Amino acid sequence: MTQEDPEIQILLDQAEELYSSLLRGETTLADATCSEILIKLETAIEKKKHELKQTSKTSQLC
Structure with a gap:
């Protein structure tokens, strides 16, 4: 997932720091726990999960 989305990789690197x-x-x-990095990471992951x-739903229709 991180190879496809460099934004998530950057956020993961920042979370590691x-x-x-x-x-x-x-x-x-x-x-x-209140860090903006973690909030952004959670948002990006939720967005990716939704995508x-x-x-998955689209490919099941074909």
């Missing part, structure tokens, strides 16, 4: 920051103690858990669902 956020996680590393959390492990190093540079970010609090409260800040990490895949629509594609």
